[in-house]
Amino acid sequence: QKEVEQDPGPLSVPEGAIVSLNCTYSNSAFQYFMWYRQYSRKGPELLMYTYSSGNKEDGRFTAQVDKSSKYISLFIRDSQPSDSATYLCAMSATGGYNKLIFGAGTRLAVHP
Amino acid sequence: DAGVTQSPTHLIKTRGQQVTLRCSPKSGHDTVSWYQQALGQGPQFIFQYYEEEERQRGNFPDRFSGHQFPNYSSELNVNALLLGDSALYLCASSLSGQGARGYTFGSGTRLTVV
Numbered sequence: 001q002k003e004v005e006q007d008p009g010p011l012s013v014p015e016g017a018i019v020s021l022n023c024t025y026s027n028s029a030f031q032y033f034m035w036y037r038q039y040s041r042k043g044p045e046l047l048m049y050t051y052s053s054g055n056k057e058d059g060r061f062t063a064q065v066d067k068s069s070k071y072i073s074l075f076i077r078d079s080q081p082s083d084s085a086t087y088l089c090a091m092s093a094t095g096g097y098n099k100l101i102f103g104a105g106t107r108l109a110v111h112p
Numbered sequence: 113d114a115g116v117t118q119s120p121t122h123l124i125k126t127r128g129q130q131v132t133l134r135c136s137p138k139s140g141h142d143t144v145s146w147y148q149q150a151l152g153q154g155p156q157f158i159f160q161y162y163e164e165e166e167r168q169r170g171n172f173p174d175r176f177s178g179h180q181f182p183n184y185s186s187e188l189n190v191n192a193l194l195l196g197d198s199a200l201y202l203c204a205s206s207l208s209g210q211g212a213r214g215y216t217f218g219s220g221t222r223l224t225v226v
Contacts, residue, residue, distance in 0.1 A: 008152065032212040043116070043202050043217030044155070088154050092212035097168045099145075100204075100212065102154030 003027050006089055006103025015112050019076040023089035023103045026070065030091040030101075033065050035074045038086045038105065047087075048074060079110045114139065116205050116218035124224045125193050131223060133188040137205030138216045143167075144186040146178060147202040149220070155202055161186055162208055193225045 006023045013019055021035075031052055036044035048063040050056050050072075056063045062075040072091075076083055089103040117136040125131050137144050143162045147155035157170035161180035175191045184205075190197055201221045206214040 004154075006154070034212065036217075041219065043204075043219045045217065046213065046215065049213040090154075090212075097160055097162075098206070098212040098214075099157050099160065099168055099170070100147075100155070100215070102147075102156070104152070104154045 004103045008104050010107040012109045022073045029093040031094050032092040034090040036088040081110050084109050118218040122222045130191045133221045135186045135203030137184050141205035143206045143208050145204045146188050149200040198225045
């Protein structure tokens with residue numbers, strides 16, 4: 001079993017839709033939770049960062065962490081064609097030089 | 113301010129050959145990590161370098177080795193290439209102490225082994 005599970009999709013939605021992406025994990029030592037966006041032929045770029053449990057909002061993006069269920073989510077409101085990319089969840093434990101453990105990534109396509 | 117620079121962008125090698133990939137970290141960063149991203153998969157941690165020493169290593173064979181130079185730039189070497197080594201190799205730099213949110217990734221080197 002992988003440490004981090006993420007549905008690879010692909011996910012196709014119309015412009016303006018609310019998108020829900022999620023990951024589950026098995027390692028209870030994870031304390032830092034991130035969402036990265038990766039465009040084709042580019043490296044991942046950090047979208048959202050959350051420490052421990054709770055919600056974080058940044059513009060159209062909301063990240064949620066539920067450590068009791070070992071489940072994290074990313075919501076994208078009013079999705080735009082420019083949001084079309086692969087979304088990777090990543091996690092890190094304390095005391096380990098911040099090695100990132102990634103999910104497989106979910107491919108998202110937002111069509112006009 | 114340049115971000116993380118990786119070279120070359122693409123590379124084709126034959127099975128059994130050796131390859132060296134290069135990374136220049138973002139200005140001000142002192143730590144370099146390397147990740148392998150196979151097609152359709154998330155990046156997998158190979159190793160991390162800090163103060164010219166390998167500080168942490170993922171589950172990769174000894175065919176994968178690296179180096180960090182005094183100017184913080186880094187190289188990833190892979191010996192005896194296998195078809196399964198075909199992947200996007202990502203370099204990520206950070207400043208020690210910044211934590212997990214401090215990574216900046218390069219655009220990667222696409223390695224194809226034939």
